[in-house]
Amino acid sequence: MAYSNKVIDHYENPRNVGSLPKEDPNVGTGLVGAPECGDVMKLQVKVNPETGIIDDAKFKTFGCGSAIASSSLATEWLKGKTVDEALAIKNTDIVTELSLPPVKIHCSVLAEDAIKAAIGDYKKKQSIESKPAAATTLNAG
Amino acid sequence: MLKLPIYMDYHATTPVDPRVVEAMLPYFTEHFGNAASRNHPFGWEAEEAVETGRKRIAELIGASPKEIVFTSGATESDNLAIKGVAEMYREKGNHIITCVTEHKAVIDTCKRLEKNGYRVTYLPVQKDGRISLDELKAAIGDKTILITIMTANNEIGVLQPIAEIGAIAKEKGILFHTDAVQAVGKVPFNVNELKVDMASISAHKMYGPKGVGALYVRRRNPRVLLAAQIDGGGHERGMRSGTLNVPGIVGFGKAAELCRTEMAADTARLRALRDRLNDRLHKGLDEIYVNGSIEHRLPHSLNVSFAYVEGESLLMGINDVAVSSGSACTSASLEPSYVLKALGAGDDLAHSSIRFGLGRWTTEEEVDYVADKLVNVVTRLREMSPLYELAKEGVDLSTMQWQTEGH
Numbered sequence: 001m002a003y004s005n006k007v008i009d010h011y012e013n014p015r016n017v018g019s020l021p022k023e024d025p026n027v028g029t030g031l032v033g034a035p036e037c038g039d040v041m042k043l044q045v046k047v048n049p050e051t052g053i054i055d056d057a058k059f060k061t062f063g064c065g066s067a068i069a070s071s072s073l074a075t076e077w078l079k080g081k082t083v084d085e086a087l088a089i090k091n092t093d094i095v096t097e098l099s100l101p102p103v104k105i106h107c108s109v110l111a112e113d114a115i116k117a118a119i120g121d122y123k124k125k126q127s128i129e130s131k132p133a134a135a136t137t138l139n140a141g
Numbered sequence: 142m143l144k145l146p147i148y149m150d151y152h153a154t155t156p157v158d159p160r161v162v163e164a165m166l167p168y169f170t171e172h173f174g175n176a177a178s179r180n181h182p183f184g185w186e187a188e189e190a191v192e193t194g195r196k197r198i199a200e201l202i203g204a205s206p207k208e209i210v211f212t213s214g215a216t217e218s219d220n221l222a223i224k225g226v227a228e229m230y231r232e233k234g235n236h237i238i239t240c241v242t243e244h245k246a247v248i249d250t251c252k253r254l255e256k257n258g259y260r261v262t263y264l265p266v267q268k269d270g271r272i273s274l275d276e277l278k279a280a281i282g283d284k285t286i287l288i289t290i291m292t293a294n295n296e297i298g299v300l301q302p303i304a305e306i307g308a309i310a311k312e313k314g315i316l317f318h319t320d321a322v323q324a325v326g327k328v329p330f331n332v333n334e335l336k337v338d339m340a341s342i343s344a345h346k347m348y349g350p351k352g353v354g355a356l357y358v359r360r361r362n363p364r365v366l367l368a369a370q371i372d373g374g375g376h377e378r379g380m381r382s383g384t385l386n387v388p389g390i391v392g393f394g395k396a397a398e399l400c401r402t403e404m405a406a407d408t409a410r411l412r413a414l415r416d417r418l419n420d421r422l423h424k425g426l427d428e429i430y431v432n433g434s435i436e437h438r439l440p441h442s443l444n445v446s447f448a449y450v451e452g453e454s455l456l457m458g459i460n461d462v463a464v465s466s467g468s469a470c471t472s473a474s475l476e477p478s479y480v481l482k483a484l485g486a487g488d489d490l491a492h493s494s495i496r497f498g499l500g501r502w503t504t505e506e507e508v509d510y511v512a513d514k515l516v517n518v519v520t521r522l523r524e525m526s527p528l529y530e531l532a533k534e535g536v537d538l539s540t541m542q543w544q545t546e547g548h
Contacts, residue, residue, distance in 0.1 A: 003457070011454070011457055011458075014525060017524065017525045019530065031527065033543065034543035035487075035488070035489035035492075035528060035538060035543070036487070036488035036489055036492075038451055038452075038453075038477070038488075038492045039451070040527050040528055040543070041527070042527035042530075059525075060525050060526060060527040060530060061525060061526070061527065062449065062450065062451050062526045062527055062528045062529075063451050063454065064451055064453035064454050064457070065453065065454050065457045067451075067454075068454060068525065
């Protein structure tokens with residue numbers, strides 16, 4: 001398998017490997033794929049509640065070099081974007097940037113799924129979070 | 142000085158021993174005759190060279206030279222043995238017994254026969270990669286004409302109980318073929334001690350050239366009859382037509398002679414190196430698993446699954462080492478190794494397996510380099526593996542719900 005230099009660079013020097021605290025209300029976690037398919041991606045975003053901008057993004061990936069590179073690139077792109085801008089990232093952007101061959105397109109699809117899952121988790125937390133917050137205000141009053 | 146890349150894929154193929162090349166060279170230019178030319182010295186020389194090769198190969202496996210049929214390689218030998226017996230003994234029966242971990246040359250040949258009205262039993266393997274003799278006995282019926290079970294598996298190096306299978310086949314009067322490609326030349330293999338009726342062997346797996354192989358066909362007790370699969374000039378006692386590959390056969394013979402005389406020393410050296418590799422990997426990493434029996438295994442073979450890392454990314458990290466992987470990503474099929482799955486390994490462990498094949502030119506320095514490199518790469522990949530993180534948190538991955546919609 002011939003990899004592009006960008007894939008090799010992300011594989012050898014992955015950006016933003018690691019984990020953010022799952023319980024943090026400002027952190028959204030996406031876990032997609034399955035071990036038997038040979039790819040599992042965990043992608044996390046931390047959103048600044050003041051600005052709505054993604055301050056930090058981390059990933060961990062079990063998968064081939066293209067899967068690692070796709071998720072590493074995704075975390076780079078996520079930082080500094082708003083939640084809505086993040087949702088606009090398409091798998092085809094990743095394919096183009098990394099010059100992924102056709103057999104590796106599923107890696108970019110998985111990265112897009114991981115972004116959507118992480119943002120979805122963040123939004124879900126925010127909607128739940130806002131209700132008890134309202135309740136607290138009531139009690140305090 | 143360590144030379145990169147390091148070759149550790151001797152199950153796939155072996156380099157030709159320089160002594161073999163030397164033996165072959167005159168047969169390309171000087172002694173180029175056709176072994177079937179009976180009326181001039183060019184033909185006689187070629188025939189003599191072929192017969193020397195035949196004798197050396199026979200000696201390696203305890204056969205008579207007349208029992209060696211030359212082919213283009215072991216795939217052809219497997220096809221000839223299985224299809225040849227099936228066709229020849231059709232009136233006696235139509236049932237064949239084989240095993241799920243056989244090489245595709247055997248499995249796909251059997252599948253083709255199934256389309257033509259034959260019945261095939263694919264015996265499962267136990268966790269150690271070996272078949273159960275009780276299951277073999279239970280599978281035998283009135284219509285069983287052939288048992289074909291490989292001697293050593295190409296992916297995991299596990300040795301099947303060939304002598305025991307041979308005894309059962311003999312007792313029941315059923316022909317026994319074995320694909321012995323990975324074993325012959327590496328471990329003692331004697332067709333009479335093992336009661337084998339047919340055996341497929343290949344030159345390029347034992348430091349000989351590619352493109353030449355042989356099928357051992359028993360001539361006495363019983364005399365095995367095969368329907369030829371390639372028609373033509375009636376070479377090889379009518380079993381395999383086609384002009385003989387004289388330089389190839391000369392090289393094959395020389396390779397067989399070297400294997401016979403050097404086997405004991407080679408085996409001891411390679412077993413020590415293989416064990417050293419295994420020990421170093423186990424010292425440096427947790428959660429790694431040897432696939433298949435350790436006891437019943439080729440001395441130069443090791444197949445290891447590295448849990449929580451994916452095979453292709455693992456290979457990418459050791460790209461100056463030539464090994465092979467059970468990962469789906471390295472094959473066209475997108476299915477992980479059927480051999481590892483047959484052992485009961487989960488797909489995830491099949492995806493993260495590496496096959497190491499050591500050989501005549503493997504050094505201790507190379508083994509240490511490969512072991513250390515793997516420890517480093519696996520450690521690094523596990524640091525970025527969500528599965529390793531989950532497992533360390535105590536999550537049981539086998540009961541987890543994965544989001545796989547759309548994949």
